[in-house]
Amino acid sequence: MRGVERGAALSVIHVDTPGRYIVEVVLKDRRMPFIRMNVCLGAHPDRVIFVPCARRTIYLLESTERGLVLQLDGRDVLTASIRPWRISDLGAILRQRRRQKRFQLSLLDQSPGHRVVLRPLLYSSGSDGRELATALRGVASWGFGPASDNLQKTLARYFDGPPILAPERAPTAEPKIAVALHLHYAELWPEFEALLEAIERPFQLILTLTHPNPALAERVRATFPGSEVLVYDNRGRDVGPFVQLLREGRLDGFDLICKLHGKKSGMSGSRMVLGEIWRLASVFDLIGSRDVVDRIVAEFDRSPDIGMIGSRRFQLPNEWKDEAAAWSVNKAMTLDLLATMGIASNRLSYFAGTMFWVRRSALEPLRRLNLSLASFPDEEGQQDGTLQHALERVFGMICPKIKGVGWDDDVEMDPQKPTNSSDRVSGSGHLERGARPSAGGAPNVSS
The missing domain is CATH 3.90.550 (Spore Coat Polysaccharide Biosynthesis Protein SpsA; Chain A)
Structure with missing residues (x-):
């Protein structure tokens, strides 16, 4: 394990050896309680996943793989840390274990013998974490569970804007x-x-x-x-x-x-998250x-x-x-x-x-x-x-x-139909940044 690299654009977490790890992320103030995570692992295709994140969140990371790299948006992250799991962490991991497992996200397309999962330990992440857990249970009851296509695709559209090559x-x-x-x-x-x-x-x-x-x-x-x-x-x-x-x-x-x-x-709390999504x-x-x-x-x-x-x-x-x-x-x-x-x-x-x-x-x-x-x-x-x-x-x-x-x-789509790139809608990056986007860009939703 090499730890965390910080840069203006990214916070990068390196995991060189298989094992169990405790990851802790502290965010800057932001409205949506999710963060974009880029998952990079050798020959496996890179993957983007949106992870629940309160103001300060503890995660249990379990990986059978070597050379795992997790990239977080450095503009959102105040601090990030990683360390091997210790026996003293057992209480946090077992606390409301069944309820916390529902928030678990697979960071790697599952195949026999390969497992990389991230479990937000929200009930051990302070009052903000417990409030986020309540919010996630609410949105899950509408079909927007943390790992669902509904939520992941909605957040992708929110963070990234419309497809660059909209036909x-x-x-x-x-x-x-x-x-x-x-x-x-x-x-x-x-x-x-x-x-x-x-x-x-x-x-x-x-x-x-x-x-x-x-x-x-x-x-x-x-x-x-x-x-x-x-x-x-x-x-x-x-x-x-x-x-x-x-x-x-x-x-x-x-x-x-x-x-x-x-x-x-x-305006805040668990119902706010449901309303935004x-x-x-x-x-x-x-x-x-x-x-x-x-x-x-x-x-x-x-x-x-x-x-x-x-x-x-x-x-x-x-x-x-x-x-x-x-x-x-x-x-x-x-x-x-x-x-x-x-x-x-x-x-x-x-x-x-x-x-x-x-x-x-x-x-x-x-x-x-x-x-x-x-x-x-x-x-x-x-x-x-x-x-x-x-x-x-x-x-x-x-x-x-x-x-x-x-x-x-x-x-x-009709494969014979030509497209006109000048009419395409392009994304403009993160939706919560301060500048007002152009007509084709992603909207600013901060309130």
């Missing part, structure tokens, strides 16, 4: 598109601004806020001329303003509407690049029976949330709303978080309910059981068919 895809139609974006947290605008600029096709932006913000309104209109910036009372979360837009006729005349919002689930994964799946948007628009054109398209990661029920969990306490109110619209179906399928693309025509039954912003309860931090939670389910159930998609879905 050009000519749209099959040019529908009239509205983007209805609700921001209670105005500081999230740069994140959405960068992604919307990268769409590079015509749309009308309708931004709703809960407080007047002249500086933001000026910036929005400068970037997206002709956009509307409206201020509504803070009722019904993101659903109330959307219903009010529908009532006022502001969504009329459009073929497709992309409904987005600056979802957060708390939820928002990022949903937004990447819906407007993650020009190619993502073109594929969604083409799917609407190909399939007239599809009324709504959203993130497949949050289409409920699914393998992580069964029908009972998907209904929660909202079944009676949801079915009452459907009955009032004359819709008898109780087929439950919807996009949790109410971010989606929808045909304007599919919303007509909802408009006939004659709801307005005043129909929603005062904001009191309700987590379930309100009109907005029932409508979250109604949106999907009024459509004859809905479809879940992902930015990372494999799609068949």
